[in-house]
Amino acid sequence: MPENPRANIPPGAGTDVIVIGAGLAGLMAAAQATQAGARVRVIANGWGQQIVSPGWISVCDRADDDVIAEVRGYAAIHPDHPYALAEDDAMVRGIEAFRNVAQQNGQPYDMRDKDGHNLRLMTALGAIQRPMLAPRGMANGDLTGVGGPVLLVGFTGWRDFFPALAIDNLRAAGVEARAVCIDLPANPSGTWDLWPGDVARLFDGADFRAAVSGRIKPHAKGAVKVGLPAVLGLENPVEALADLSEQIGAPVFEIPTLPPSMAGVRLSNALRRWLMRHRARVQVGHPVVRGVVANGRCTHVEVGALGHTNPFYADQFILATGGLYNGGILSDETGRLWEPLFDLPVATPPGDGREGWYGERLLQERGHPIHRLAGLRANKQMQPLGQDGGPALENVYAVGHLLAGFNPLTDGCAEGIALATAYKAVQTALQLDE
């Protein structure tokens, strides 16, 4: 049998950092480690929560004034909060790194102004959300100081956007709006069971956009902005947006719709392409089934394949597997919560079993205890803590939703924490000095 010279080289040899998870935190950790010169491999079971999220970057939604100052103030009095662990310049630098990478891939994320104020963006129901950054299409819809009239455009028969639902609620927020539904010029499937991605692909076509603009223009007289569902193209949203705005004659903006989120898909694509262009490996669709530990260090992870597992080795491991939604934390009927890869200790809500996990109403104020309290505790190096309160493993770091101490659904800071902790984890894993 001919000797295979590579037979003795384990898969993943020559990798410095393995990032587990392809959400915003995982992809940005991978990007920053790559920028720092490390050889990086991303291994993920699927794309992260960005695919089902509106697509904007919430850093501290409730801040009326300077967002960064508000976060610093909060972190100063909540030393266990992930923002406090990452420390404030991690958040600023994480956001900066993210904007650069996204911008380089045709996905600019805009702010309201240079002073770090939150945007005022409308939802499909006419509520106001206040993220700090948003993809250009959404940031164009900033309603700060806007009294209207705003034109909202839906597509006749399409099930995922009903512009009329927003009118009264927007008025209550001080914005006059009117709604219109236009017939789309083409409906290739013949039915209206169109997913947002199907519509977005139609908007990638310049002819399609021109035809849509022609139908919207007669309704747009006097409108200061024109809002459409966030499906305006997948491949080149900046061009699509500019085209539509010019042809309609008013700035066009995007309103998030039901998942899958096209803004999230664009973001995933942009970050993956950036990584691959910079020689990082990205394997999505391969579950890491467990981490293997010796002498307080992770030596390798085992990745599921058909009927067996493959080992992947690296020096450093960044755990970006997400929280209860993404599978980074699992739960069962008896009230057990566990971290499946390293069996790291999981902070749990007080009380017996599942009794304290949820309140009485789904949309109750401040959300449900389980989302704030369940997760990993970490130190300022972003190393998850073991039972004794010290770092559980020397070369494993935890980022994003996997961390305890914030509620990603109600606290208005989910993406900010992903970016801040990803930045910090890479700094400590690669011992990068300021």
Add this chain to the structure above:
Amino acid sequence: MNTSHSVDVLVVGGGATGAAAAYDLARRGMRPLLVEQLDLSTGTSGRYHGLLHSGGRYAVRDLETAAECIVENQVLRRIAPFAIEDTGGLFIATPDDPADFPERWLAGCRTAGIPTESITAAQARTQEPALTPRITAAYRVPDGSCDSFDLIHAFVEATRALGGDALIYHRVRDLIREGDAVVGAHLEDTRTGERRTVSAACVLNAAGPWAGVVAGLAGLDVGIKFDRGAMIAMNTRWVNTIVNRLRPADDGDILVPVGTVCVLGTTSVHTDHPDDYRIEAWEVSKILSEADVVVPGIRHGRALRAWAGVRPLYEPPEAGHDDAEGREVKRTFSVIDHAQRDGVRGLVTVVGGKLTTCRLMAEQAVDVVAAQLGNEARCTTAGDPLPGPHAPRYHQLGGRLHKLEHGELPGELICECEMVTRAQLEAAIDAYGDQPVALDDLRRDLRLGMGPCQAGFCSYRAAGILQQKKGHTGPDTVEAFGAFVDERFRGVRPLLWGHQLRQMYLDELIYRRTLGLDQLAEQPTEEPAHA
């Protein structure tokens, strides 16, 4: 505004017994008006496991109910074939169950007239491969599953066709007494506050757990015990046959395939309130672990929804078991002729029983009403089939998928889990005419939002379509949306772990982050007492 009109009999309660009674009255030529405080089939009749009893479950300690069940089982199959799926039933004994029980059970079935067929463990597992290999005895019985919603609606439609009527979302504010007689009632529309007075020669109280409250409106006392039971719907049909444990009736020993799901039940917990729908964590654990004995692995399956029903239990004082509770109280029913018992004419109360025996309960209650009114017509509800299809109407996805793929269900899918189209939704909204319609009404009509995602996606879509059809204002629509979200959450809250927890996280993400519904929906000022 106060309108008034007059009927022969006012039937209180839009559950199975009230609906069957209205139908029976109409067939005997007494014009009924049925009133229900919520929607049809929302009380105990809607909050059950879907089992059409063969009677086997009562064959050892309640022979009277067992015998009634097997007779009425045959009657319902004949008169309402569209509402029944002939799944057949199995009684399975495991080594954990008392060894002498099968003999006693067989003797009971013989006495009650319930046909049984002994089969081997291998035959049972051929029929239901998911069953445990640890089977010590297995019998077939003629159980079935029954869609109470279809059954009740058929009774009400047939009642209307015969000149009777039904009012939903109407509450009885008080019963009108003239001397020793009840002569009518004041009703209130719970949606609009509109009131009306109905005079009736007789009031038939079929209000289930609220029967004591209704009798109380006439100053009469009917001592009802409330027994709460929880059920869990698993997201697929783990079995296609009803599976019962062959042991003395206990918590968690029935599996009922119904529609797209498999319902596991039940528990039996004493409560002091007719609307105590709480489900405690131990009940969920108990039901899952007991079901896991019969179908190993089922406790790791995906649980979709849990609900509780309140059984109204009544033992006439002459039975002399004052302190019996829960499963000790027999499942027989009682018809109380208040003329005889309390000297008050014009009021008859029917209470207790099973959904399977609803027609018989109605018959015996209407016999008493008829005697008071001097009507001598005989009951004919066991004879002719109810108007409706002659074949079962299965609520399974295969049927809807077939229609979708063959162009028989036009329009886009609004609820993908249960395959509800826009055309269906619009037709259902139109059917309410000028009446208010809640998203939860549309759920009961169409199964909207009852699948794995529990309305995460279709609630927004349905709210948009409802607004288009009805021209509601934004705040009205948001309120309807929020109410639907609350209602769906109540059913999954006891089941939030694993996959269902992840699902609810996604739903919460859509409502809060994508839509901002939490900012718009009013936080209620006070919590419902026991819901």
